[in-house]
Amino acid sequence: WEVKPGKLVAKKGTWFKSNTKFSWELNENEKFYLPTGIVVPILQIGRVTDPKEIQRHDWVSQHMRVWVKPQIVKILEARRGTWFVYYPHFEDHGSVLVANVDTWLKRTTQMSGELEPFEIIYVPKGLSIQLIGFAEPVEEEWEKSRHQHVHLHRKLLLAAPPVTIKQDKFEIFVGQGDARPSLNC
Numbered sequence: 001w002e003v004k005p006g007k008l009v010a011k012k013g014t015w016f017k018s019n020t021k022f023s024w025e026l027n028e029n030e031k032f033y034l035p036t037g038i039v040v041p042i043l044q045i046g047r048v049t050d051p052k053e054i055q056r057h058d059w060v061s062q063h064m065r066v067w068v069k070p071q072i073v074k075i076l077e078a079r080r081g082t083w084f085v086y087y088p089h090f091e092d093h094g095s096v097l098v099a100n101v102d103t104w105l106k107r108t109t110q111m112s113g114e115l116e117p118f119e120i121i122y123v124p125k126g127l128s129i130q131l132i133g134f135a136e137p138v139e140e141e142w143e144k145s146r147h148q149h150v151h152l153h154r155k156l157l158l159a160a161p162p163v164t165i166k167q168d169k170f171e172i173f174v175g176q177g178d179a180r181p182s183l184n185c
Contacts, residue, residue, distance in 0.1 A: 013119045016066075037146075163175045
């Protein structure tokens with residue numbers, strides 16, 4: 001984080017959490033993803049002082065306690081579960097996208113090579129992604145200015161959380177929720 005008067009600027013993709021647990025120990029409803037460069041207005045900032053939190057792990061000193069307006073939390077909640085794809089890599093069937101090539105589900109429109117493993121999920125060719133609604137153009141100002149190909153990305157709300165398997169350091173998409181992988185040959 002870069003701390004500025006009245007705001008925090010994310011230097012890299014990170015998480016807002018209500019405690020100091022490691023992000024991988026929390027489910028998606030217990031944290032908010034914040035992409036590189038996002039500016040978050042804050043009311044106050046301080047050190048973590050709760051004795052229970054201080055004892056959690058050796059990295060607690062790297063955490064900050066921040067106060068934000070409820071409106072900011074609502075904005076972050078509305079963004080929860082948002083993913084992005086490079087649209088030319090998919091065949092669009094309304095509320096279902098089918099990968100035409102091996103590609104990525106991304107938490108931001110940044111180029112996939114610039115993202116950390118927790119910010120991307122590998123999607124093998126032929127698998128389908130079920131959506132709530134339709135793939136939408138990218139509208140967030142902080143996303144639109146990332147690079148010259150953002151207009152070719154789409155914002156997604158998944159119908160169910162991604163189910164993945166881990167190989168090396170990457171998550172591989174195998175389906176959603178309780179559904180089995182959907183291959184479209």
